[in-house]
Amino acid sequence: MSEVAARLAAAGYELPPAPGALGSYVPAVLTDRLVFTAGQLPLRAGQLLASGIVGAEIDPEQARACAEQAALNALAAASTVCDLDDVERVVKLTGYVASTAGFTAQPSVVDGASAVMLAAFGEAGRHARAAVGVIALPLGAPVEIEIVLALR
Amino acid sequence: MSEVAARLAAAGYELPPAPGALGSYVPAVLTDRLVFTAGQLPLRAGQLLASGIVGAEIDPEQARACAEQAALNALAAASTVCDLDDVERVVKLTGYVASTAGFTAQPSVVDGASAVMLAAFGEAGRHARAAVGVIALPLGAPVEIEIVLALR
Amino acid sequence: MSEVAARLAAAGYELPPAPGALGSYVPAVLTDRLVFTAGQLPLRAGQLLASGIVGAEIDPEQARACAEQAALNALAAASTVCDLDDVERVVKLTGYVASTAGFTAQPSVVDGASAVMLAAFGEAGRHARAAVGVIALPLGAPVEIEIVLALR
Numbered sequence: 001m002s003e004v005a006a007r008l009a010a011a012g013y014e015l016p017p018a019p020g021a022l023g024s025y026v027p028a029v030l031t032d033r034l035v036f037t038a039g040q041l042p043l044r045a046g047q048l049l050a051s052g053i054v055g056a057e058i059d060p061e062q063a064r065a066c067a068e069q070a071a072l073n074a075l076a077a078a079s080t081v082c083d084l085d086d087v088e089r090v091v092k093l094t095g096y097v098a099s100t101a102g103f104t105a106q107p108s109v110v111d112g113a114s115a116v117m118l119a120a121f122g123e124a125g126r127h128a129r130a131a132v133g134v135i136a137l138p139l140g141a142p143v144e145i146e147i148v149l150a151l152r
Numbered sequence: 153m154s155e156v157a158a159r160l161a162a163a164g165y166e167l168p169p170a171p172g173a174l175g176s177y178v179p180a181v182l183t184d185r186l187v188f189t190a191g192q193l194p195l196r197a198g199q200l201l202a203s204g205i206v207g208a209e210i211d212p213e214q215a216r217a218c219a220e221q222a223a224l225n226a227l228a229a230a231s232t233v234c235d236l237d238d239v240e241r242v243v244k245l246t247g248y249v250a251s252t253a254g255f256t257a258q259p260s261v262v263d264g265a266s267a268v269m270l271a272a273f274g275e276a277g278r279h280a281r282a283a284v285g286v287i288a289l290p291l292g293a294p295v296e297i298e299i300v301l302a303l304r
Numbered sequence: 305m306s307e308v309a310a311r312l313a314a315a316g317y318e319l320p321p322a323p324g325a326l327g328s329y330v331p332a333v334l335t336d337r338l339v340f341t342a343g344q345l346p347l348r349a350g351q352l353l354a355s356g357i358v359g360a361e362i363d364p365e366q367a368r369a370c371a372e373q374a375a376l377n378a379l380a381a382a383s384t385v386c387d388l389d390d391v392e393r394v395v396k397l398t399g400y401v402a403s404t405a406g407f408t409a410q411p412s413v414v415d416g417a418s419a420v421m422l423a424a425f426g427e428a429g430r431h432a433r434a435a436v437g438v439i440a441l442p443l444g445a446p447v448e449i450e451i452v453l454a455l456r
Binding site: 026031146 | 240241245279285287
């Protein structure tokens with residue numbers, strides 16, 4: 001088990017298996033020392049944890065759990081092109097939250113994803129972050145997470 | 153004709169002329185070996201192919217054609233700062249789709265943009281990708297596409 | 305006073321003090337020569353300049369002023385990890401504008417942020433840019449701005 005997987009497990013998170021290729025795009029690309037992942041949905045064993053709009057069908061706690069799962073999937077995506085134990089820094093995390101016009105607590109939702117990065121990498125997991133509310137996401141997912149990592 | 157333009161032509165796509173500067177921002181920036189393009193709309197000869205919201209006035213097929221055109225424009229934007237034949241890899245593609253709250257097939261729309269990258273670069277065109285649904289885009293465009301490229 | 309702060313002051317802008325860390329994420333990350341900032345809101349002295357949706361409660365002029373302030377905050381965020389006088393180029397600026405479905409002038413809003421980059425860095429401030437309309441932003445902010453900078 002990698003150090004990252006062990007740290008995640010100690011925090012109660014399970015690193016998913018690395019996804020296969022998806023057709024016209026791939027889970028992640030490594031260029032020089034940077035890894036860019038595809039946007040990840042809160043899928044677990046092929047099923048969305050929840051679907052709908054935060055502020056309507058989905059409450060903030062469910063959405064935060066979705067952000068955690070999507071972040072775990074982002075790490076699994078990154079692991080297709082690097083060893084997660086070689087991550088020097090989580091550079092950037094972007095969280096898209098499917099929101100009603102009146103829901104403005106996107107940061108508390110995306111905190112779920114940030115917590116996964118801290119659990120996985122400690123201080124090196126502290127990242128720049130953007131959280132925005134979008135009208136809809138693929139498959140009706142409440143959250144989509146993408147990350148940029150720098151390797152040693 | 154560049155190799156990339158020839159491959160695009162063979163796939164039935166026409167690489168647009170490189171756009172001029174746009175005022176306070178530019179079509180693309182090259183830093184070290186990475187090219188970041190501005191977000192590109194489905195303009196052809198100065199006109200939007202379509203305008204409106206996908207799931208309302210715009211159907212998925214029209215939206216996919218818009219994604220193709222915006223992707224071609226992204227390559228034209230990149231060509232202002234590099235020779236497209238020097239592209240080592242398409243690193244990241246982000247597709248913003250102007251959507252109703254009920255439209256969740258953003259990936260099938262953005263597949264149009266991904267297909268252009270595969271046509272242009274073959275295996276090197278396989279990229280990490282995010283597809284999200286947004287409430288509105290500049291000029292009423294149904295789709296906006298931006299890319300990050302790595303050069304040899 | 306740094307050269308950048310002086311140029312901003314000459315253009316009538318005030319560079320805010322560098323923000324503190326925010327908990328699970330940070331204002332900016334430096335990796336090699338690239339600085340990625342967190343998404344920044346139009347906060348001044350801890351208060352939003354305005355809150356609401358552009359095209360409804362917020363008019364384009366107010367939104368443009370919000371984009372300026374958020375861009376100044378993005379520079380302050382970057383200054384936590386670099387000397388702004390070492391910026392070689394503003395690489396990318398992304399502007400998220402909280403919009404009604406009918407508001408499609410996001411570029412004129414985000415021009416406020418672009419103007420700040422030109423004031424701060426002159427020619428080196430000309431960047432690739434994406435402007436998109438989103439349904440909601442943290443705290444009800446009308447605009448969120450993030451930047452990528454390259455250092456000398």
